[in-house]
Amino acid sequence: MQIMIVGCGKMGTSLAVQLVSDGHRVTVIDRSESVIEQISNTQDVIGYVGNGAVFSVLEEAGAKDADLLLALTQSDELNLLACLIAHKIGARHTIARVRNPEYANNMYRISEDLGLSMTVNPDRQAAEEIARVLRFPAAMHVELFARGHVELVTSKLPENSVLSGIPLYELPQKLGVKVLICAVERDGVYTIPSGGFELKGGDVLYVTGAPREVAKALRKAGVLAAPIRSVILGGGGRVSYYLAQELLRSNLSVKIIERSKDAARQIAELLPDAAVINGDVTDHDLLQEEGIERADAFIALTGLDEGNVLSALYAKRRGVSKVIAKVNNDGLERLVRETALDSVISPKHVASNVILRYVRAREASADHDEVRGLYKIADGSIEVLEFLAGTEIPSLLNVPLKDLKTKKNVLIACIVRNGKAIIPGGADSIQAGDVVLVVSAQRRVNGLGDILEETK
Numbered sequence: 001m002q003i004m005i006v007g008c009g010k011m012g013t014s015l016a017v018q019l020v021s022d023g024h025r026v027t028v029i030d031r032s033e034s035v036i037e038q039i040s041n042t043q044d045v046i047g048y049v050g051n052g053a054v055f056s057v058l059e060e061a062g063a064k065d066a067d068l069l070l071a072l073t074q075s076d077e078l079n080l081l082a083c084l085i086a087h088k089i090g091a092r093h094t095i096a097r098v099r100n101p102e103y104a105n106n107m108y109r110i111s112e113d114l115g116l117s118m119t120v121n122p123d124r125q126a127a128e129e130i131a132r133v134l135r136f137p138a139a140m141h142v143e144l145f146a147r148g149h150v151e152l153v154t155s156k157l158p159e160n161s162v163l164s165g166i167p168l169y170e171l172p173q174k175l176g177v178k179v180l181i182c183a184v185e186r187d188g189v190y191t192i193p194s195g196g197f198e199l200k201g202g203d204v205l206y207v208t209g210a211p212r213e214v215a216k217a218l219r220k221a222g223v224l225a226a227p228i229r230s231v232i233l234g235g236g237g238r239v240s241y242y243l244a245q246e247l248l249r250s251n252l253s254v255k256i257i258e259r260s261k262d263a264a265r266q267i268a269e270l271l272p273d274a275a276v277i278n279g280d281v282t283d284h285d286l287l288q289e290e291g292i293e294r295a296d297a298f299i300a301l302t303g304l305d306e307g308n309v310l311s312a313l314y315a316k317r318r319g320v321s322k323v324i325a326k327v328n329n330d331g332l333e334r335l336v337r338e339t340a341l342d343s344v345i346s347p348k349h350v351a352s353n354v355i356l357r358y359v360r361a362r363e364a365s366a367d368h369d370e371v372r373g374l375y376k377i378a379d380g381s382i383e384v385l386e387f388l389a390g391t392e393i394p395s396l397l398n399v400p401l402k403d404l405k406t407k408k409n410v411l412i413a414c415i416v417r418n419g420k421a422i423i424p425g426g427a428d429s430i431q432a433g434d435v436v437l438v439v440s441a442q443r444r445v446n447g448l449g450d451i452l453e454e455t456k
Helices: 010-021 033-042 055-061 076-089 107-114 122-135 168-175 211-220 238-249 261-270 284-289 305-317 330-336 347-363
Strands: 002-006 025-030 045-049 068-071 094-097 118-120 141-145 150-156 180-186 189-191 204-209 230-234 253-258 275-278 297-300 322-326 343-345 370-377 382-388 410-417 420-422 435-440
Touching: 002 010, 002 076, 010 025, 010 347, 025 033, 025 055, 033 045, 045 055, 055 076, 068 076, 068 347, 076 094, 076 107, 094 347, 107 118, 118 347, 122 141, 122 238, 122 322, 122 343, 122 347, 141 370, 141 382, 150 211, 150 370, 150 435, 168 211, 180 410, 204 211, 204 410, 204 435, 230 238, 230 305, 238 253, 238 261, 253 261, 261 275, 284 305, 297 305, 305 322, 305 330, 347 370
Parallel strands: 002 025, 002 068, 025 045, 068 094, 094 118, 230 253, 230 297, 253 275, 297 322, 322 343
Antiparallel strands: 141 150, 150 204, 180 189, 180 204, 370 382, 382 435, 410 420, 410 435
16 A cells, blocks of 8 residues: 655654555655654655645645555644645545544544544543553453454463463363463563463463453453552543543542643643642652552553653552553663553554554455454564454355464454354354454464465
8 A cells, every 4th residue: 555644753653664564655754854864764665854734745745646644743733634635635545643632522523524534542542441451450451352242451470370380272171261362471572372382470461252251261360450449640631631531430539640730720620520639740759648559540641751650660669559651662661561560551552553453454455354453462563353254265264263274373363253252162163244353473464364374
């Protein structure tokens, strides 16, 4: 696909790298000459210096031939204008990043007039992911597939777990539930495990299955956590606003600590049911005064990654059971995983997953099954994809899985049929209309047919 990106900040640059690695032809536009020079020298992209919301710049960059334009600047207004102009020039599809709640809440009214295919809101999407984790506090991350019938839960196996030393093929008997461990991280190395893989305390597990079954499995594995009832949010920005809304609707107690007096006043007006404190979340004395030791969860959501990590680590030392830090710096995120923090959330990664899922769906041709979900794990090296099985590949349907010749490092993790999640065994098969969850370390898996070994 020919993809144009307007705005090469953290998110735009990250997506450009991913899209190039996936084999797309990428053009980038940014006002900063140094930014364009940097990305052009390191990635196989075509770069243009200029305002991506100006007709002449988009026309010169080739917007009329673009299959997709992504407007990802820091300005919502500029993003919407860039999409409108690109659509008028001839771009087939456009996606705008829109973060302002006043705009985001009304996009459905004007999307068609602007020629928008979709909008992404990294702050809201990050808040939704955090809310899912707080509903399942034993998890580091929770992703939903098949309209909520399947969960992908990331959780760390305790050192003293009864599952230590147990090969995966014994898990159904040991746990008495049907789940699948589709990937394991051990000492920074990611594996799509076989049945003989033995678990070890400290492993980070990626577990798939029906929500109730996953919860039972983790409880029996010794991954326990009390329900979350009270939450302290560090920072009163957009992620905090969206997250607090979700938590208050669930009748949780929410306290927000915001450094800026004006921002604190504004969020207090927007969220009258939340307790809003004007103060510095990195001030340990303040955290003590506001009851950090009595909170069930602490979420660090300021605009400063380092401050988020430090305040989150302090909350962890004070005994808070669930601690999450917002981190957008990729290098820092990798380092943080080696600390005692439960979870790290990156709004740009959450939103990027949404965009990559859309790209994959658009890329899939008529003879491919529909890509309905995509989630990247293991630092992006492993993908979890959700497909709707069609009738286009008869050699894949109604064939026992043990007889399918699938590619190396590809795993059929779950089949959803008539709303029921099935952890498949060798005798199970895929039927037309099934939702199929595939875990793959292979690139370019666009349809179910791509998981099969090519016949010579």
